[in-house]
Amino acid sequence: MRTNLDFSPLFRSSIGFERMLNALEAAGRAETIDNWPPYDIVKTSEGDYRIAMAVAGFSQAELAITQEQNMLVVSGQKANGEDVQYLHRGIAGRFQRQFELADHVKVVDAGLVNGLLTIDLKREIPEEMKPRQIEIKVDKALPKVKTTQIEAKKNAA
Template sequence: MRTSLDFAPLYRSSIGFDRMFNLLENASRVQAIDSWPPYDIVKTGEDDYQITMAVAGFSQADLTITHEPNLLVVSGQKAGEDNAQYLHRGISNRTFERRFELADHVKVADANLSNGLLTINLRRELPEAMKPRRIEIGTAARTPVEPQQIEANRQAA
């Protein structure tokens, strides 16, 4: 039995969280788990990440990397047909498409293919306006303040 979350009440009281609700809905959907090609995700620095995919048998011409807003799509498709008669086929050359949800401001720095491993380097680049900044605290010159009388003395009649 699958439980479905209804985010409609949250839409009425929150502004700008649409993407977060969409991510939660997508994560809750049951999808067939495809573990091919295998991959690793490594945090290499405070704002640097690396995805390494094992794509043995694929060349640079067979692979496509597409960076859309908040989404990285890596796909592979072998060009041409192999008519060889295999006695055992352990190296898969099937087409694939792997999607990675990216956080805001994460960009692809570069990608390399070496020894059957596709390495994609990612970097989070926050705009200057979003980076924390230190506010200097100044000193105010204190001048003596003369007390002022707000109401004059009243005489009782």
């Protein structure tokens, strides 16, 4: 039993969390029927990840990896060969798998060995977005500000 959650009240009271809420809604709509090709996601070190996908039967020319914004799309399309009459066709001839990437995650390498496609990812946070330490100066005093008194008019009673 699947229940759909309504995130619209959170949109009214939060600022800057739209991507996270949209990702949660998309995860609720995700179809789990298509589970081919199988894959693993491994964290190899701090900020480094690897996707390993079993794509047996596909050559390098039949595979495509595309990164657009925060979406990684891996697809495969078998080349049309001879005209063959299949009595049963159980081996997939095409697939498409999508992965949602976090901000600043980039594909750095991809390789295909013995039917295993590996995609290396790296999270590279720009220098201006990294936390930085602010120096606190001891001898710096606040500037003197001249204050003026505004006197109220006194009315005789």
